[in-house]
Amino acid sequence: MSDVQPHDATSSQEAGGRGRKVATILIYLLLGPPVGGMIFAAFFSVSNVYNFLTGSSANQEDLVSGTVGLFVLAMPFSYMFGGLQAAMTGVIIAICTRNEGRFGYGLAFLASLVSSLVGAVIFGRDAVGFGVILVVVGVLSSLVLRFLFRKVFREDISAQNET
Numbered sequence: 001m002s003d004v005q006p007h008d009a010t011s012s013q014e015a016g017g018r019g020r021k022v023a024t025i026l027i028y029l030l031l032g033p034p035v036g037g038m039i040f041a042a043f044f045s046v047s048n049v050y051n052f053l054t055g056s057s058a059n060q061e062d063l064v065s066g067t068v069g070l071f072v073l074a075m076p077f078s079y080m081f082g083g084l085q086a087a088m089t090g091v092i093i094a095i096c097t098r099n100e101g102r103f104g105y106g107l108a109f110l111a112s113l114v115s116s117l118v119g120a121v122i123f124g125r126d127a128v129g130f131g132v133i134l135v136v137v138g139v140l141s142s143l144v145l146r147f148l149f150r151k152v153f154r155e156d157i158s159a160q161n162e163t
Helices: 009-053 060-096 105-123 128-148 157-162
Strands: none
Touching (some): 060 105, 060 128, 105 128
């Protein structure tokens, strides 16, 4: 008689799903704020270029220093203004996914919308425009992360059809 147990496919899928859920939370927590910071900096860099081209900006040096400074400052401040939303988005996605831990763009959008609205209430109470920017940047960064890690997060359509 052998002491070897038969391999249980569902338990290995559940273990893989738990690992994928943890990976989702970590990806959103660690990479979400910098992606959001870069989106934020890109928005305002485009605004700076527009102001320069229309003559509203003083000179080319202001344009370059403002744009470079924005990208440099976006990284450390991104965790301060986006860390809570990123962590909350990752946790919401991890809770909402099935055992496999896979999700689509719809869940990435909705989870980030909820967490970004909470962040806008916390950080943007006094400045409505800043709150709106937090929501837009939060949702866009979630969709960018979903796109960048699409092979990891992709929903398995064939498995959904079988159930």
